[in-house]
Amino acid sequence: MAPLSGESILQDKVQGEVRVAAEQLDDFILLRSDGTPTYMLAVVVDDHDAGVTHIIRGDDHLNNAFRQKIIYEGMGWAFPEHAHIPLIHGPDGAKLSKRHGAQGVHEYEDMGYLPEAMRNYLLRLGWGHGDEEIIPTEKAVEWFNLENIGRAPARLDFAKLDNLNAHYIQNADNARLVELVTPFLHKRHDLMIENDDTAQKRLMAGMDELKKRAKTLLQLTDEGAFYARKVPYKFDEKAQQTLKEAGDILKTLRSRLAALDSFTAADIETACKVIADELAGGKLGKVAMPLRAALTGTTVSPSIFHAAEILGRDETLGRINCVLG
Numbered sequence: 001m002a003p004l005s006g007e008s009i010l011q012d013k014v015q016g017e018v019r020v021a022a023e024q025l026d027d028f029i030l031l032r033s034d035g036t037p038t039y040m041l042a043v044v045v046d047d048h049d050a051g052v053t054h055i056i057r058g059d060d061h062l063n064n065a066f067r068q069k070i071i072y073e074g075m076g077w078a079f080p081e082h083a084h085i086p087l088i089h090g091p092d093g094a095k096l097s098k099r100h101g102a103q104g105v106h107e108y109e110d111m112g113y114l115p116e117a118m119r120n121y122l123l124r125l126g127w128g129h130g131d132e133e134i135i136p137t138e139k140a141v142e143w144f145n146l147e148n149i150g151r152a153p154a155r156l157d158f159a160k161l162d163n164l165n166a167h168y169i170q171n172a173d174n175a176r177l178v179e180l181v182t183p184f185l186h187k188r189h190d191l192m193i194e195n196d197d198t199a200q201k202r203l204m205a206g207m208d209e210l211k212k213r214a215k216t217l218l219q220l221t222d223e224g225a226f227y228a229r230k231v232p233y234k235f236d237e238k239a240q241q242t243l244k245e246a247g248d249i250l251k252t253l254r255s256r257l258a259a260l261d262s263f264t265a266a267d268i269e270t271a272c273k274v275i276a277d278e279l280a281g282g283k284l285g286k287v288a289m290p291l292r293a294a295l296t297g298t299t300v301s302p303s304i305f306h307a308a309e310i311l312g313r314d315e316t317l318g319r320i321n322c323v324l325g
Contacts, residue, residue: 004022004023005022005023006021006022007019007020007021007022008020008022008025008066008069008070010062010065010066010069010082011082012062012065012082012083012084013054013081013082013083013146013147013149014059014083014084014085014086014146014147014149014151015059015062015084015151018062020063020066025066025067025070028040028067030071040064040067040068040071041071043068044068044071044072044075047080048072048075048077052080053080053081054080054081054082054083055080055081055082055083056082056083056085056146057083057084057085058084058085058086058087059084059085059086059087060087061084062084065082065084083146083149085126085149086126086149086150086151086152086153086154087153088125088126088153088154088155088156089153089154089155089156090155090156091155091156091157091158093155096156100156105118111216111218112165112184112216112217112218112219112220112221113161113165113216113217114165114168114169114172114180114217116136116137116168117161117164117165117167117168117169118161119137119140120134120135120136120137120140120164120168121160121161121164121165123135123140123144125154125156126149126150126154127144127148127149127150128148128150129143129148133164134164134167162215162216163215165215165216166214166215169211169214169215169216169217169220170211170212172211174204174207174208174211175204177207177211177217177220178200178203178204178207180217181203181217181220181221181224182194184217184218184221185221185225185228188218188221188222188225189221189222189225189228189229191225191228191229193228196228199227199228202227202228202310202311203224203227203228205310206224206227206302206306206307206310207224209302209303209306210223210224210302213302223300223301223302226295226296226297226298226301226307227307227310227311229297231318231319231322232322233297234297235293235297235298236297236298236299238293238298238299239293239296239297239298239299240293242289242290242292242293242299243290243293243294243323246290246293247324248279249275249279249280249286249287249290250290250291250294250320250323250324251324252275252278252279253271253272253275253287253290253291253320254317254320254321254324256271256274256275257271257308257313257316257317257320258313258317260313263308263309263312263313263316264309265303265305265306265308265309266305268305268308268309269305272284272287272288272291272305273287275287288304288305291304291308291320292304292307293323294319294320294322294323295307295308295311295316295319295320
């Protein structure tokens with residue numbers, strides 16, 4: 001039977017000393033009519049049998065701790081240390097729900113977030129170590145303690161998560177990033193590169209530049225997909241518009257690029273500047289943008305001169321030819 005008078009005291013690692021008056025702790029059911037235990041009894045017995053010494057959970061379970069304490073005391077068992085951490089709220093301050101976006105860990109993986117970025121972000125969401133924002137996993141293991149967890153609910157901020165993820169992408173190994181974007185290339189662009197050495201080598205060659213621009217693996221995938229494409233491929237709406245009136249520029253590009261002694265980014269850029277002076281009033285973008293659209297199928301990419309070098313002369317000319325027909 002729950003105590004009828006006095007108060008119950010819980011020393012919580014996060015919430016501090018919490019007191020509840022006995023009259024607030026009514027009797028609760030331990031066994032159902034069929035003899036099976038309820039959650040309140042089962043979880044206590046399970047934790048005791050498993051040798052649990054610390055219980056860390058959301059502060060929405062704080063009231064349950066006082067009821068479970070009664071069972072521990074009734075059984076003469078040692079009461080574990082408790083730490084009730086605040087919940088994560090959505091950007092609007094309301095309790096996190098499906099309408100705020102992803103909830104399960106696998107959903108964040110599908111959104112292109114690296115596991116080390118998620119660990120860092122979630123750690124900093126309700127805990128701090130001075131002014132440190134970038135906390136690698138090994139440092140988190142070394143520094144973490146329960147006492148520095150804040151008591152107030154934290155708000156999910158996708159902008160901060162994106163920026164943190166960008167940091168980890170920029171510092172990730174290129175071969176690992178190619179491996180991580182491979183399934184996304186299949187899902188988002190119907191491109192299978194598992195056995196395509198050429199596509200993988202191109203992605204590796206372009207990864208240093210690609211990863212400087214990306215905040216998520218999805219962005220990295222979308223901006224690097226052109227390295228894995230084979231002609232003919234589709235052009236997005238903006239690329240189609242760019243290419244509509246670029247026939248003369250593309251024809252000139254084709255002949256000038258074919259005649260280059262060496263096919264480096266610097267040589268390609270120099271050739272484009274000469275063409276811009278001749279045909280576009282010195283505006284390099286008037287030449288570079290049609291080249292980008294022709295080579296990538298989009299109007300968004302890393303340096304198109306470097307991209308053309310990675311694709312190589314034959315592939316570059318082949319893609320321009322595909323546009324010109």
